[in-house]
Amino acid sequence: xxxxxxxxxxxxxxxxxxxxxxxxxxxxxxxxxxxxxxxxxxxxxxxxxxxxxxxxxxxxxxxxxxxxxxxxxxxxxxxxxxxxxxxxxxxxxxxxxxxxxxxxxxxxxxxxxxxxxxxxxxxxxxxxxxxxxxxxxxxxxxxxxxxxxxxxxxxxxxxxxxxxxxxxxxxxxxxxxxxxxxxxxxxxxxxxxxxxxxxxxxxxxxxxxxxxxxxxxxxxxxxxxxx
Numbered sequence: 001x002x003x004x005x006x007x008x009x010x011x012x013x014x015x016x017x018x019x020x021x022x023x024x025x026x027x028x029x030x031x032x033x034x035x036x037x038x039x040x041x042x043x044x045x046x047x048x049x050x051x052x053x054x055x056x057x058x059x060x061x062x063x064x065x066x067x068x069x070x071x072x073x074x075x076x077x078x079x080x081x082x083x084x085x086x087x088x089x090x091x092x093x094x095x096x097x098x099x100x101x102x103x104x105x106x107x108x109x110x111x112x113x114x115x116x117x118x119x120x121x122x123x124x125x126x127x128x129x130x131x132x133x134x135x136x137x138x139x140x141x142x143x144x145x146x147x148x149x150x151x152x153x154x155x156x157x158x159x160x161x162x163x164x165x166x167x168x169x170x171x172x173x174x175x176x177x178x179x180x181x182x183x184x185x186x187x188x189x190x191x192x193x194x195x196x197x198x199x200x201x202x203x204x205x206x207x208x209x210x211x212x213x214x215x216x217x218x219x220x221x222x223x224x225x226x227x
Contacts, residue, residue: 001078002086003126005071009088010096012049012067016060019050022087023071037061039068043075045083099211100129107131110181110201115189121205122146124178128212138184141170145182149174164198166191175202176209 009021019034023045027038037060039047047068051060075083103121111119111131118138120130125146127134134142145165149172152163163174168187171194174180181202183194 001074001080002084004074004078005084005086006088008067008070008074009086012063013088013090014097016049016063017051018090019052020087020089021050021067022048022085023083024048024085024087025083037064039064041068041071041075041083043072043080043083045071045075047071096212099208103129103205103208104131106201106204110183110197113189113194113197115185115187115194117184117186119181119183119201121209122180122182123176123209123212128209142182145170145172146180148172149180164195166194171198173198173202176206179206179209181205 012021034050034052037049041047049064107119108131118132121128165172171183
């Protein structure tokens, strides 16, 4: 739920050139160097968008209002009684979008393998990226599959965390930290070939996933995103 809310804030920042976008419980005072636009969200939340200068003023109010509606819709869908406090800064939005695009490109290449219908990556049971939009049936199968992966990981604790589940219609490969590569299949694939491709893809994606965490505040401490 928080990942979905955070992604909406990232899109607002990237689309309007804002310095930051936040869901807060109390209004924030301006520091004098930035202009803050605020929109009430209800459920104890307030959307605040901070800008410096006059860049990107065209369409800004409409974009903020659209984001506010999307945030409210997300809160209703998850049955929230109160918005959590969440903030996204410009460098986070830009970096995260680049990382997700890069991950999606690896997933798209993986999904082109014979017998693979769609591919996605989850971290801590949340979908990070997918080769193609997930249909309703695929979304419904993910939670139960991840519970099975967790059970396998617990059963092999101390031995390995690289667990795999291979069936005719889907495959799951655990890797990194609470991450899982899932492939929906049509049954016409070579399991050895798919394992080989999965190993290559998870190695590349595993280098990108740490960049989806909030970066340190000092730019000198942030390494370039792998290309």
